[in-house]
Amino acid sequence: MRDFLVVWSERALLLKGLGNTIVLSLAATIAALVLGALGALVLMTTKSAYRLPFAGFVDAMRCVPFLLFAYIVYYGLPSLGLNLDNWSAGLAALTIYNTAYMAEILRGAWVAQPADPIDAGYAFGFTGLGHFRRIVLPPLLLSAAPVVGNQIIQIVKDSAFLTVIALPELTHAASSIQSRHYIPFAAFITAVLLYWTLCLVIEAGVAAIGRVAEARR
């Protein structure tokens, strides 16, 4: 119990780590959703010159461990002359990796959508990006919400991997508290409970979106 008091005395460090985890996950989620929506558009086009390379990228990302990908972005890019600090490298790795997953999730939901409203959109004179943004995307996001929610939880968990490139997120903060005071149990259990809380919040958000989707049906 005394150990938890030590963790409490270090709450500033832990909260900063939690804040960084939230900022990182939120930024990566928004970026990956926007890019993934455009990616879904590319995956659904009939022009194979665009579709095939992007489909290859999506398949490759689904086969690569995130940590290896983060290492390649962090250590590999400087040897190509692109120098990134650990924040930009971590955020870039999270975003690019999850763009592939979001694109695939949205594509899967798109295929399952009824064709009539989409055709009706064309009949009303919507074309191209405007048609996608106003007709296709809104019901798509609502129906894909549960799977997207799971992926956001995945992003939160993936962000913990970035502790290996010394990004000061939640696990990194717990790690430094443990090494400073040698209270591994209290430090990491606190981190685990904070991750759990984050996931419960995300799940509650998804459930709320689900209710909106149900009401609109």
Place this chain on the structure above:
Amino acid sequence: MSTADIFAILQGAVTTASLSGVAILLGLPLGLLLALTRWANIPIVAPLVTVYVSILRATPLVTLLLLLFFALPNIGVPIGAISAAVLALTMNTSAFNCEVWRAGLMSFPKDQYEAAQSVGMQAGQRLRRIVLPQVARACLPGLVNEMSLLIKVTPVLAVVGVVDITRAAVRIGAETYEPLPPFFVALAIYLPIVYAIVCLQRLTERRLARAEAE
């Protein structure tokens, strides 16, 4: 990068494959056991399992691994890097497997279960002969998918000093000051392994869809 370096990465691949293999073999029955306690709604145990699964599904593997590796010796349970790695992987994958198994059990048609009851089958018999063969087939795609997720989190084991594929590649990169070539060797090992599992998953999905259509 020399031949010896490539050999070192291949050795890491053996570590990755054996640790994942052990965790898969332990995690499948353990996940089923957890799912069965929830399905049977055993008092006290079932709610505990629910909370356990919910927490584990939300915990990043790094955090779980660091917790086990540092905290267990602290409370008098000596644990090495390899055992901590196997334990963390198994706990993690059994929680996800539990959800897959549970979804399968929940959608099992009740009339069949009652039919088995009415011809006088014991609980164990009903489970072994009626429920499990069908539920296992229905759960297979989800379970295989979880295997590919498991392999994709194994690079994390390096934080406690397990030398897997990724760790071996990082080490060689640090020695030669050329990180990209060893990373690409590592990629060339992961891609076929995970791709094979993804193909296996699609195959099981197709077979299931065909079986349901008949």
